[in-house]
Amino acid sequence: MSILNIFVLIFIIFAISRVLLRFNSKELSFKEMFFWLLIWSSVLVAVIFPKVTTDMATFIGIGRGADSAFFISILLLFYLIFRLYVKIDNADKDITELSIKLSKTLHSKKNIDQ
């Protein structure tokens, strides 16, 4: 096992512990925890048994193991960006709702005070 592999392993263990801790403190839902555990454990498997990526590459129809890892990473990144987009959009909508409600509440309060 190379030094790089050891570093990656330590990082994955750290990432998995973060996922479990965040699930424990209810910052992540069960579904989200499951999703992240699946991602990190598949990376873990790929690091410990690199041959798996080659098998998978052949199965999907991509030549080398490293290529299939890149391919899957890019798909995953697209998915995460989409999720971020949805989250930001939702936060933006919430801010608009708040502004609208607040403007009406402050106005009626002002009317009562007068």
Add this chain to the structure above:
Amino acid sequence: MTENKDKKIYILIPAFNEESQIGRVISSLKERGFTNILVINDGSRDKTEQIAMEAGAEVLNHIINRGQGAALRTGIEYLRETATPDIIITFDADGQHRPEDIPALVDPILKGEADIVLGSRFLKEKSNIPPIRKLVLKAGILFTNFISRINLTDTHNGFRALGKKAIEKIKITHRGMEHASDIIDEIPKNKLRYKEVPVEIIYTDYSKMKGQKTSNFIKMGIKIIIKKIS
């Protein structure tokens, strides 16, 4: 114009940093006899609120700028909850619209012929629209008509009159300028009767600077498509 003394007509003006025009706009409306004026000050950092209040309008404030769609939503919801309006006129704060056009706009609603009346700058024989803007607007009209499956001559005109049914039914979902397409989408969805009447838009250097930048129309189109597919 049909008699309208017993009808409650409200003028709704969304405003963002309009201190130089808002006072004059409100006074010109009052001169024409429109006294129910509601300004939604959309997070302005200038004296828009103070000037609008001094001119005699009721003012609601957004703490931060949220866009014209959000401002119209605030105004329509507020009036719906507090005033039982018969007609709401949406009017620009930058002096682009002429109060003289309001009677023609409310007439079809007063006669019971329409639930919503949209001002169109393309129905006038003589129009003073700058050529590039005209081209972009025409493209926007084709796009909106295609998306909403409705036939209009001017889709991004902020000068409209909403009757009781439209006030009750119309839901604005976009907070920015794309709200114009929301309103049009709502017409066939809620089976609203609509009519277009010619209005004149006054293009000054100020209104062109304050209004939509031509390049923004592309951004708006993309936002509308994303909303449709998501």
